[in-house]
Amino acid sequence: MEIVNLFGWEIKEKIERGEISEKEVFDAFYERASSSSLNTFITLAEGREEKKEGKLRGIPFGIKDNILVRGMKNTCGSKILHDFIAPYDATCIERLKKEGGVILGKTNMDEFAMGSSNEYSAFGPVKNPFDPERVPGGSSGGSAAAVANLEVPIALGSDTGGSVRQPAAFCGVFGLKPTYGRISRYGLVAFASSLDQIGIIARTVKDIALTLEVIAGYDPMDSTSSPEGVPPYSKIIEEPCGYKTLGVPEELISGCDEEILNAFQRTLEILQRLGHKIVRITLPHAKYYLPTYEIIAMAEASSNLARYDGVRYGLRVEGESAEEIIEKTRMRGFGPEVKRRIMVGTYVLSKGYREEYYGKAQRVRTIIKEELEEALREVDFIITPTAPFLPFKLGERKEDPIKMYLSDVFTVFANLAGLPAISIPGGRINGLPWGFQVTGRAWDEENLLTFAYHLEREGGWSLRQ
């Protein structure tokens, strides 16, 4: 087997056994990534760090370009940070490096993680490895496409409303968004602070488990990170998972494309054959998920992106006064989607509207959270398709933000409620990948990953080529 076909954990074991060297591994992936025609990476590492023992020894990682890696460019897919060199390592990067993980490069993304197709990157769109005329999903499109195209075994992304899970589904790989607070956000460039969470994309659940156990856990630099203990996921998932009850929220998924819905039905049948129980659940507020998400995400984004003013770093367009510098810099530095969201976010927070929009959205969010926690007392997991449609053609939805936002219809609730969710590759429809999403209880990545690994091995969803 070629090196690039190996899973992350296999690479580490082979290096430890002396069957391959760190350099061979790095070179093989570097070669593949640098010759890729998918536009997956914005920056590739200039060299490998010194080899180090550890749980991730020698495994190359693709890092979404909104997670800071000291000394490397961190563009967030935006012109406004086109030349910004990260002055420090994000906590998750520090932990990866400490366990011997190797940074291969920074992956392409929708500008400031705002988008579901990767077309809103200032560095050009990423192409879907299964059909270069189609989008890889977003906003972690570079990370998902790079993993699917064997340019890197594991990649980190960020997930605010589905940005890890939806591209994972579009590219036919696994994508986990952990519980809010599970992985430190220190060093993740904020889009919407109360929803953002770093996620992991790989071709096997085992690699996700291994990475999670290294980067998860309390960080004194992030006051929203949790002191909750981090179990050794990569060992735990080998245990039998038992029979589970999965809830299908029918009103939520009813608007799905038919081909996806059919494939999803077949998936449920396989699950039943494996001995799991499928039940219908009701989520009365499902129709409010997307608008609630959008108001909160855009409100927080409008504030989080205020720091890009040309004063201290990044792009600066000169002017006669400070106000002019700030105005011109932001005018030229941000793309249209980012501007759109900043404008909406500013609006929903302004005097006279704040209560009607932001205030109401916060109250609805509390209801949504309770509704989902309630549902998860009845069932072990909630299961849905990850996205309501297949990877679409480049340009197809770019000019219609409302259609674009629909990509997140099944994914945002996990962010609103802070729950862990994983997208599992469901196979192909007309040659294109699709995925389904399993959502678990807060802090219970353990059961979620064990279940996903069991499906990977026994459900016929293995990606071993």
Added chain:
Amino acid sequence: MEFEAVIGMELHVQLKTETKLFCSCRVEFGAPPNKNVCPVCLGMPGVLPVLNKKAVEHALRVAIALNCRINRESLFARKNYFYPDLPKGYQITQYTTPIGWNGWIDVNGKKIRIKRVHLEEESAKTVLEGDYAYIDFNRAGIPLVEIVTEPDLTSPGDAVQFVKTLQTLLRYLGVSDADMEKGQLRCEPNVSVRRRGEEKLGTRREIKNLNSIRSLERGIRYEIDQQIKILSSGGEVERATLLWDEKEEVTRPMRMKEEEEDYRYFPEPDLPPLLLTEDFIKEIRKTMPELPHERKERLIKEGLREYDADILTRDLERGRYYDEVVSLTSDPPETAKWVITELKEKFPPARELAWIINAVKEGKITRNAGKEILKEVIEKGKPAEEIVKEKGMTQVSDEEEIRKLVEQAFEMHPEEKERLFSGERKLVGFFIGEVMKLSGRRANPGVVKRMIEEMLG
């Protein structure tokens, strides 16, 4: 027509913590520009705030000292606006739930109500030089306590007394040096004027850039006069924010009402709610230092005149020194006299001053000798007892010895002696002085006086 002024005050106090409010950069006055900065206080991408516990303790102390109600759970909020000295494009502050609210402070017998006390972060400092504006981020993220009063002040003098009282309080609490000239305390009064007897408040205007007690007084006075002028001539005061021009001693409008900003406040998602437990609040209450009014009351009870007690309350350093000395002399009025009138900037070790005070009281040395010894103790850092021994300054109270000296003085001034003995009693003082000189200031003046009177018969 008679007018009265109504004044409220908003104050910002820089807290004296070791590190900034949300990062571990040092808080230091006068450091070279942009020395104490890090990704967090520079608002770099990806950073997050971590709350400084010491700053919370300080803010809580202020709230308690101002008799505020305490919010057990308080939220941080983002105040959004663009300004080059605001690194994140928003300031982390408290909006709906300040740490303290609904308090009061006594200013010379008048109760000034406190609306709120809350914690927030400082912005960077802009320095204008030539055509450029330079920004120093050392200041960005220093913890501030904002104190807002109700409009309970009625004159510039009131406002000055209020600020001075607050300054003393803050220094007592050890939370801030509260030096206006250094920007550690900034006052923004809002002033309105109404016809006496009227209940409705007039339109208020806020004055900024008052960088000293003097400016505070003059700025408010100027603004009251302006508003009276406008109202007397039948005009209407427009709401505005004004800047005090220290050179010209006038206020200039910074922005009018219609330009008022919308800060789009919302809860800070990067910080969980701040929960103050019962135990934590109790602990802070228990470790509260003696407050100014408590101290003054105690000093008066101990036997000091109100005037002295006041000095030893306002000047905390002197006051604390007094406490130390008095514990060794057990004579409050005498100790206060020495500490207030005989010491300037430098204080000798407390036991030295105490030794001198006790020696004078016991008649070992004269008061004047004591003052001289004190000077030497401060200058040379030698123990008082040693100086006395070296110079042989021990007081002479021996009657025989003194009688000899008196006789010597009579011999030297036969004319004055003649007048003294023929009834000119005021010359007693003259001869006491002479005997003191002859004794090298060592004679006990009381004994000298007695001897002369005895000889007069």
